[in-house]
Amino acid sequence: MNVLILDDSKTMVRIISNTISKMGSFNIKTGEDGLEGVNIWKENKGNFDIILTDWNMPNMNGLDFVKFIREKNKLIPIIMITTEAGKSEVITALRAGVNNYICKPFSAEILKEKLTDILKG
Secondary structure, three states, X not given: OEEEEEOOOHHXXXXXXXXXHOOOOXXXXXXXXXXXXXHHHXXXXXXXXXXXXXXXXXXXXXXXXXXXXXXXXXXXOEEEXXXXXXXXXXXXXXXXXXXXXXXXXXXXXXXXXXXXXXXXX
């Protein structure tokens, strides 16, 4: 499975990558912001099975990145992982096309649970 992870925190990228790697065989690509995510998406011809993105990133935020992806692909599962925990932010992200939402800080178990739910579906 091909996974794209976007977060401007290298520590967060490492945590997410390590958690996913322990779940099985995944090909993981990472970027630091939505703009880099767009470039990675194009370089890989959109060949991703799941995307995990932060909201607050420089150059292009996660919400704008989600909107870009939804113009290209309506079906790819997207999980937003962010500190934006307000009800209005969650609703905004879901309306933009996010399939699931994880608030930071989170445990590896929560991430595994959300990924398992999406990959089963």
